[in-house]
Amino acid sequence: MRWMFRALCTLSVLCCTAVYASDEDYPSELVNIAHLQNLAATAQWRALLHYRTNALTSGVTGQADDAKFYLAADGKTNPQAELDATLRAFFAPAIVETDTTQHPQCRFVARYHWLKQALHFDAQRLPEQRCQRFSAWRAALQPDMLTLVFPAAYINNPSSMFGHTLLRVDGVGQDEQSRLLAYAINYAANPDGEGGVAFILKSLVGLYPGLFSISPYYVKVKEYSHLENRDIWEYQLNFTADEIERLLMHAWELGQVRFDYYFFDENCAYHLLSLFEAARPSLEFTRRFHGWVIPADTVRALAEQAGMVRKIVYRPADNTRLRFQLGQLNENEQDWVAALAAGERVADDPLFARQPSERQSVELEAAYKYLRHQYTAGDVDTGQSARRSRELLLARSRLPEARDSAVPPTPQVTPDRGHGTVRLALATGVENSLGVQEVKLRPAYHDLLDPQGGYTRGAQIDFMDVGLRLVEGSNRLELNELTLIDIYSLFPRDRFFHPVSWKISTGYTHVGAPGGDRIGLYRTQGGAGMAWALGDQVQVYGLANFTADISGALDKRYAVGGGPSFGLYANPVDAWQLHLVMQSQELRWGDRHREESATLEQSIAFGQQHAVRLSVRREHTWNSTWSTVMLGWHSYW
Amino acid sequence: MKRNITLGVILALAPVSMVLAASNNVGCGVGSIIFKGQSGVAPQVLAVTTNGTLGNQTFGISSGTLGCATDGVVDTPAKVSMFIDTNMDKLAQDMSVGSGEALNSLADLIGIEDAAKARFFSMTKAHFGEIVSSDRVAALDVMASLNRLLAADQDLAIYARLG
Numbered sequence: 001m002r003w004m005f006r007a008l009c010t011l012s013v014l015c016c017t018a019v020y021a022s023d024e025d026y027p028s029e030l031v032n033i034a035h036l037q038n039l040a041a042t043a044q045w046r047a048l049l050h051y052r053t054n055a056l057t058s059g060v061t062g063q064a065d066d067a068k069f070y071l072a073a074d075g076k077t078n079p080q081a082e083l084d085a086t087l088r089a090f091f092a093p094a095i096v097e098t099d100t101t102q103h104p105q106c107r108f109v110a111r112y113h114w115l116k117q118a119l120h121f122d123a124q125r126l127p128e129q130r131c132q133r134f135s136a137w138r139a140a141l142q143p144d145m146l147t148l149v150f151p152a153a154y155i156n157n158p159s160s161m162f163g164h165t166l167l168r169v170d171g172v173g174q175d176e177q178s179r180l181l182a183y184a185i186n187y188a189a190n191p192d193g194e195g196g197v198a199f200i201l202k203s204l205v206g207l208y209p210g211l212f213s214i215s216p217y218y219v220k221v222k223e224y225s226h227l228e229n230r231d232i233w234e235y236q237l238n239f240t241a242d243e244i245e246r247l248l249m250h251a252w253e254l255g256q257v258r259f260d261y262y263f264f265d266e267n268c269a270y271h272l273l274s275l276f277e278a279a280r281p282s283l284e285f286t287r288r289f290h291g292w293v294i295p296a297d298t299v300r301a302l303a304e305q306a307g308m309v310r311k312i313v314y315r316p317a318d319n320t321r322l323r324f325q326l327g328q329l330n331e332n333e334q335d336w337v338a339a340l341a342a343g344e345r346v347a348d349d350p351l352f353a354r355q356p357s358e359r360q361s362v363e364l365e366a367a368y369k370y371l372r373h374q375y376t377a378g379d380v381d382t383g384q385s386a387r388r389s390r391e392l393l394l395a396r397s398r399l400p401e402a403r404d405s406a407v408p409p410t411p412q413v414t415p416d417r418g419h420g421t422v423r424l425a426l427a428t429g430v431e432n433s434l435g436v437q438e439v440k441l442r443p444a445y446h447d448l449l450d451p452q453g454g455y456t457r458g459a460q461i462d463f464m465d466v467g468l469r470l471v472e473g474s475n476r477l478e479l480n481e482l483t484l485i486d487i488y489s490l491f492p493r494d495r496f497f498h499p500v501s502w503k504i505s506t507g508y509t510h511v512g513a514p515g516g517d518r519i520g521l522y523r524t525q526g527g528a529g530m531a532w533a534l535g536d537q538v539q540v541y542g543l544a545n546f547t548a549d550i551s552g553a554l555d556k557r558y559a560v561g562g563g564p565s566f567g568l569y570a571n572p573v574d575a576w577q578l579h580l581v582m583q584s585q586e587l588r589w590g591d592r593h594r595e596e597s598a599t600l601e602q603s604i605a606f607g608q609q610h611a612v613r614l615s616v617r618r619e620h621t622w623n624s625t626w627s628t629v630m631l632g633w634h635s636y637w
Numbered sequence: 638m639k640r641n642i643t644l645g646v647i648l649a650l651a652p653v654s655m656v657l658a659a660s661n662n663v664g665c666g667v668g669s670i671i672f673k674g675q676s677g678v679a680p681q682v683l684a685v686t687t688n689g690t691l692g693n694q695t696f697g698i699s700s701g702t703l704g705c706a707t708d709g710v711v712d713t714p715a716k717v718s719m720f721i722d723t724n725m726d727k728l729a730q731d732m733s734v735g736s737g738e739a740l741n742s743l744a745d746l747i748g749i750e751d752a753a754k755a756r757f758f759s760m761t762k763a764h765f766g767e768i769v770s771s772d773r774v775a776a777l778d779v780m781a782s783l784n785r786l787l788a789a790d791q792d793l794a795i796y797a798r799l800g
Contacts, residue, residue: 180724180738183709251698385672386673393729393733397733
């Protein structure tokens with residue numbers, strides 16, 4: 001009898017121990033199954049942790065630069081350790097959520113849900129925590145669709161020169177007339193007020209932290225459409241409901257995590273792609289981009305996915321609408337607009353009221369918009385403009401027309417169909433009766449004569465254009481030029497708008513010298529002035545420039561001076577563009593000499609990805625004359 | 638009799654109390670004055686603004702409670718006031734015309750059904766002078782006027798609970 005009693009006790013103890021042990025070991029059990037399934041090596045885990053294969057050494061590195069993103073001490077470089085630590089962290093005791101603390105299941109909600117599915121979590125052994133904050137956030141967004149938002153390039157701001165991308169989360173029930181109510185997720189550097197050149201230099205080496213943020217879309221529209229006057233392109237995307245869930249869960253995980261901002265390769269566009277990858281790892285976007293990521297290229301990558309883009313919507317900037325509206329008015333009507341905005345005439349004026357109601361409406365709307373533009377530009381006194389703005393709108397409200405007349409047409413070529421940002425040029429020609437062969441490669445972005453579609457007219461950014469030349473008689477391929485940056489901003493002035501046209505360039509180039517030699521020098525040039533439109537197809541401009549040259553071949557090793565340049569920039573028919581520049585520089589300090597040149601460059605585009613270029617140049621420096629004619633073929637991708 | 642008077646007094650005070658309720662949102666970025674936004678920013682070469690956060694209405698995701706947003710999403714009580722505050726100039730323009738994206742979005746925020754929108758748009762157009770009563774109105778004033786006008790309109794009175 002006694003042995004039975006003892007056996008029963010032992011058995012029950014063993015049973016109890018067995019049950020007790022399996023609850024204790026559930027974390028280890030999950031870790032083991034995860035190892036067996038090799039989950040740490042999957043594309044999904046890689047996407048959630050932003051692991052990137054190291055270029056030079058073996059292994060991977062996570063791109064989050066914030067320790068709190070990793071649960072394992074070596075989580076940044078060890079996907080397996082990170083996955084193990086994540087699983088174990090899910091077993092943490094329940095806590096009360098506060099503004100600054102969440103349970104690991106909630107802080108890493110995307111990891112939790114993916115692992116839960118992959119490992120079939122047993123809710124009895126791993127209690128699921130209620131994530132109040134995440135649920136409330138997600139419920140407030142009411143996600144229905146994702147849209148990639150692309151504000152166009154903004155040349156007056158170095159950090160925005162190549163455009164920007166952000167993600168809009170469209171809510172259930174929203175339509176084309178209520179997109180403002182959506183939310184926008186944005187990754188950006190936090191430069192603490194620094195801008196301009198300091199921003200460029202520091203962001204090149206990742207000295208600024210970057211964060212994901214969220215805001216009502218109307219805040220972003222105000223910033224881009226109104227303040228910066230950038231046209232916006234909205235690409236509505238076809239992601240499934242599950243994918244949208246995954247993306248939002250992952251966005252939540254990224255909430256307060258610092259990713260150092262690198263201007264070239266870990267910028268807004270890159271990080272947005274990583275969000276898409278978390279939703280659909282098969283996209284593998286981030287692998288495609290090495291060295292640099294340009295927003296327009298990421299838009300292209302997305303648009304190229306079969307079935308990805310549902311619809312493209314064009315959202316013109318305030319000034320685009322205003323210019324269009326003014327373009328619809330004849331000179332007399334424009335006179336009214338100018339007078340009303342300036343307060344020289346009022347809407348009560350009987351002469352004004354004599355016009356058809358519909359014309360009055362358009363003029364009042366344009367005058368109001370123009371006044372707002374002047375205010376934003378700082379061109380008009382605050383008090384006066386506020387009073388006048390109200391009066392204009394009050395007058396407008398008394399007219400029956402109930403539709404805004406400023407609806408510019410959507411440009412034919414959308415940004416994803418514009419020419420590729422990398423350009424290869426092959427050219428042949430003659431320079432002072434010697435044959436010349438040339439090859440040039442430019443990684444970014446767009447010059448005045450590249451095919452226009454999808455780009456802003458008059459805005460040139462040439463970046464790292466490398467030109468090699470083979471001259472007849474020499475069998476050496478020489479570096480002819482290395483343009484670090486060459487920016488042109490040509491915008492015509494008219495009675496309403498007075499932009500300053502300007503240019504800046506710096507890089508290594510050659511100029512002609514006496515005795516048939518070309519000397520190499522490092523040249524920096526800048527200029528500012530004005531441009532005017534003569535009809536729709538032609539612009540003329542004048543700039544006052546400075547030039548600073550550095551070269552061992554120069555007397556005193558430098559030359560500095562300045563002088564005017566005049567140009568004609570025309571687009572006679574769709575695919576044909578030309579640019580004529582005449583420049584005269586008096587270099588008065590250092591190696592004193594004069595330099596004069598006249599260049600006529602023409603381009604004929606074949607579609608968006610190919611063009612023929614013909615360039616004729618005559619240069620007179622140090623009393624020697626150089627004539628060059630080059631004919632080339634440009635390819636873009 | 639006394640009950641009727643009391644009821645009358647309560648009903649008369651109701652719109653005022655809505656306005657007062659709205660004023661609790663002061664401090665949530667609802668201090669904008671109409672026709673006064675950022676000035677002198679736009680055409681500057683090498684402007685300081687970057688591709689990033691501008692103003693105080695952009696929040697880090699999971700940033701907790703800040704002002705009238707929770708984790709970056711505007712709290713329901715503040716939605717209308719914040720929208721009006723940010724978009725006042727556009728709203729004014731749309732109201733004077735009688736249609737537009739900002740005005741339609743506001744209608745959606747207020748909860749106005751599609752069938753009633755045309756009436757709402759023509760109401761704001763007809764009463765433009767009252768809503769934008771001066772060239773210095775603030776978002777709260779606009780909201781108060783809208784409340785009053787909605788309440789006074791037979792078909793739109795059910796929407797008069799802004800803020």
